[in-house]
Amino acid sequence: MAFDAVLFYLFAALAVGASLLVIGQRNPVYSVLLLIASFAALAGLYVLLDAPFAAVTQMIVYAGAIMVLFLFVVMLLNVPREDAAEWDRSHPLNRPGAMRFGAVLAGLLLLELSWAVWHVSTRQPMALSETSPGSVASVAAIGRSIFTDYAFPFEATSVLILVAMVGAVILARRGQGLE
Amino acid sequence: MPAIDPVFIVQIALIVVVFHALLLSAAGMVWAERKVAARLQQRFGPTLVGPAGLLQPFADVLKLFFKEELRPKAADKILFHIAPIISAMTAFLAFCVVPFGPPSTFFGLLDKPVPLYVADVPVAVLVIFAVASMGVYGIVLAGWSSNSKYSLLGGLRSSAQMISYELSYGMALAAVLVLANSLSLQETVNAQAGYWHLFGVPVAPRWFVFVQPIGFFVFMTAGIAETNRAPFDFPEAEQELVAGYHTEYSSMSFALFFLAEYVNMVTVSAVATNLYLGGWHLQPLPEWLGIVWWFLKLSTLLFFYLWLRWTLPRYRYDQLMQFGWKFLLPLSVVNLLVTAAGVLYFGL
Numbered sequence: 001m002a003f004d005a006v007l008f009y010l011f012a013a014l015a016v017g018a019s020l021l022v023i024g025q026r027n028p029v030y031s032v033l034l035l036i037a038s039f040a041a042l043a044g045l046y047v048l049l050d051a052p053f054a055a056v057t058q059m060i061v062y063a064g065a066i067m068v069l070f071l072f073v074v075m076l077l078n079v080p081r082e083d084a085a086e087w088d089r090s091h092p093l094n095r096p097g098a099m100r101f102g103a104v105l106a107g108l109l110l111l112e113l114s115w116a117v118w119h120v121s122t123r124q125p126m127a128l129s130e131t132s133p134g135s136v137a138s139v140a141a142i143g144r145s146i147f148t149d150y151a152f153p154f155e156a157t158s159v160l161i162l163v164a165m166v167g168a169v170i171l172a173r174r175g176q177g178l179e
Numbered sequence: 180m181p182a183i184d185p186v187f188i189v190q191i192a193l194i195v196v197v198f199h200a201l202l203l204s205a206a207g208m209v210w211a212e213r214k215v216a217a218r219l220q221q222r223f224g225p226t227l228v229g230p231a232g233l234l235q236p237f238a239d240v241l242k243l244f245f246k247e248e249l250r251p252k253a254a255d256k257i258l259f260h261i262a263p264i265i266s267a268m269t270a271f272l273a274f275c276v277v278p279f280g281p282p283s284t285f286f287g288l289l290d291k292p293v294p295l296y297v298a299d300v301p302v303a304v305l306v307i308f309a310v311a312s313m314g315v316y317g318i319v320l321a322g323w324s325s326n327s328k329y330s331l332l333g334g335l336r337s338s339a340q341m342i343s344y345e346l347s348y349g350m351a352l353a354a355v356l357v358l359a360n361s362l363s364l365q366e367t368v369n370a371q372a373g374y375w376h377l378f379g380v381p382v383a384p385r386w387f388v389f390v391q392p393i394g395f396f397v398f399m400t401a402g403i404a405e406t407n408r409a410p411f412d413f414p415e416a417e418q419e420l421v422a423g424y425h426t427e428y429s430s431m432s433f434a435l436f437f438l439a440e441y442v443n444m445v446t447v448s449a450v451a452t453n454l455y456l457g458g459w460h461l462q463p464l465p466e467w468l469g470i471v472w473w474f475l476k477l478s479t480l481l482f483f484y485l486w487l488r489w490t491l492p493r494y495r496y497d498q499l500m501q502f503g504w505k506f507l508l509p510l511s512v513v514n515l516l517v518t519a520a521g522v523l524y525f526g527l
Binding site: 033056059072 | 316334339349
């Protein structure tokens, strides 16, 4: 039990630290790599929660597939290091309106986080599910609940992704006589 | 002093043995590759160092050890050194969930049989898939951090190729999982014990390759593309990119990429052996011969790898993309659909 706790704090610290460094980096390639490290730490947390399937899926989908695409784009565009001086002068995010909006968002996030921490500390621990963890049974259970209980959110997500895809295609095709 | 569980010692020993066996197998593959290449081109290959040139790979490694380690001035210091480590690490990591023989008591040495793999993971098949998808970072980062045109092009090609062929690879895996109704490699192998029956007569060993010929084809093709072997060796296409992603590497950091490539080949072949060729099962033979039998199947697949490299020329880049997206992916999706329908309606 104690060893689990040590591992939990290790992975949690890694996830938080890597995530902070992602936005603290000026080199986009390093940001991508640190995000991968953060995802890997999250996968470690899933393993500690007896959810190896979720952990492996996290590694395959996020760390493996999506981040390779990120890295591909960053490398293909050869994004330069963010130049601090120029960034401060000309970036649209530096206008006062955007700053205030960001401050409001940050405040909301902080509020939500503190509410969640308070909520978790007062709630009874949840009972463990009946299915044996990690076996095919739990994978089957995940699949069944996605396509029955959570069918609507699942389908809604796929429509959302479709919208993003159509948007990307239209943006890419703009100015090629397809207006 | 408390008694140490002999099973524990065996587990530790397994880790050591598997690691060194993989190292040795890479050396063996280098030798085999040069011999096969030579034979296919009517040459002799290495003959001088050791009997039949068997010690040639060790001589090569010794040479590489004494080479100077170079780093381009404009290269990214940290990533340039991390990249080959990532490559080699992921290559070795994938093999730790691959079983390579039936549970064994080592001829009665132990009280109860010990399964022959390093780590017991209930989602082993997915772990291999996940680790394989991590392996690309080694190549991509090597390409980027070298700060050279050819390396960058190699790295970019590698990531594009990985993304394209990973999907087909996963789809082919999924069809086998549906058949075996398990995510564990151990159980998948055991599902292939016995025979396929046609009208009550045993016609063939119960290997999945006989009901999944298309899946096997897709798996091996995508596997060859994932390991960057000819005819899919675009990241290091010599004629176009000098040496691709490892152009700027020398000495042992180059050797690590080399090692990773061969270990990856062994892993893909080992997974294919377990998923499609029945693992260590061959009915009439006694069970302790399983390891030998498993090794023979693995060697056949590895020979096939080498044979292919020296037979087929490299594709063009647009052909690679066409083939991956317009042929292999639809084929693997249809294969998965048909397999699922077969399991659901005919109970294969």
